Amino acid sequence: MVMKEPTTEQQFLAFTSLYRVSPYYQFAHFTANQAIIEAFEKDQETNNNRALHVIDFNVSYGFQWPSLIQSLSQSGKRVSLRLTGYGRSLEELQETEARLVSFAKGFCNLVFEFQGLLRSSPKLIINQREKKNETVAVNLVFHLSNFMEMSQTLKSVHSLKPSIVILVEQEGNPRVRNFLSRLMESLHYFAAMFDSLDDCLPQESTERLSIERNHLGKEIKAMINSENLDEENKGTWKNMMERHGFGGMKLSSKCLMQAKLLLKVRTHNYSPLPCEGENTNGGFRVFQRDEGKALSLGWQDRCLLTVSAWQCV
Known part of the structure; x- marks a missing residue:
């Protein structure tokens, strides 16, 4: 039986549910933001x-x-945030802009664009205009694994001389060239992703079924069908970043403490029959x-995923 492709609305609802109940995406986003x-x-x-x-x-x-x-608004000082976001469709970008602009209006000391x-888009990032006294940060969250021209992307990013580059990647390793090896990695x-839902939702939950079918199911298909990378792009993300002139930055103790606190807040442990001696604080x-x-x-x-920070060297 061939499952139908989820609709745009079903994908959005499944993503929203996973974002709300699991630390998976929040861990990536909060660590990156910090x-x-x-x-x-x-x-x-x-x-x-x-x-x-x-x-x-x-x-x-x-x-x-x-x-x-x-977080930016908490300083009490007037601050400007300019967000340039690349998206899959014009409709998605317009909806994202509407959500963020509406949210930002609640903070009077923040100027948001x-x-x-x-x-x-043919508009290259190298043409992004620079402003005086502006910090540039580049966010590469779940991006490089879906982008075939990774080398050119990193060259363009390096030319901007950003203060920080955030890299977040899944650990499923779609970079494996052999299909069978890639299938086993996936x-x-x-399997770990599905098991982790035991910490988030009851097994009989319709919301969990939506996540499994309309989000994880689509992710499985995308990862298995990912094209092989050429010789230049083989290897670890660390090697790739270093080859393109970036050096790793140590993440602060605040990042670590925030991540640990998130797991405490997001642990529910819906596993029906925990074994004797099992960690009841969850498996994350x-x-x-x-x-x-x-x-x-x-x-x-x-x-499951790794967050790292980089700077030009």
Whole structure:
């Protein structure tokens, strides 16, 4: 039996449900935002910057940015946030802009500007206008694995000389060239993702079924069908970033503490029959990696996604 492709509305509802009940996307977004805020605060101290420009290569529904808007406004000082977001469709970009503009209106000391661009837009990021005393941050969240011209993307990003580049990638490893190996990697990764829902929703939940069918199901199809990468783009993301002139930045203790707090808040443990001695605080874990330059969210002992921060060297 061939399952129907979920509608746009079904995909949105499934994503929204997963975002609300699981720490998966929130871990990525909150960790990324904390690192961006710290880079901006550093520029405020050294260069008196009062404006932040974030270039998001996969803005999607824009769920990452309300928490950043809220955090920026807490300083009480007048601050400007310019968000350039690349999206899949004009309709999605317009809906994302409407949500973010409406949210930002609630913060009187924040000047918010959104520019939406299609991923296929001929307008290169290298043409992004620069403003005086503006911190530039680049957000590569779940982006590079879906982008065949990764080398050119990173070259363009490097030319902007951003204060920080955030990289978030799944650990399912679609970079494996052999189909069978890629299938096995995907199998283990998504098995962990499905199991992790035990910490989020009861097994009989219709909301859980929606997530499994309309979000994870689509992700499985995309990962298995991902095209092989050429020789230039083989290897780890760390190697790729370093080849293109980026060096890793150590993530702060605030990033780690925030991630651990998130897991405490988001742990429900709906597993029906926990075994004796089993950890009843849930199976999600935070792992520090690469000498503190990366944070990973894991389920049990398997990493699901990794957040790292980079700067031009």
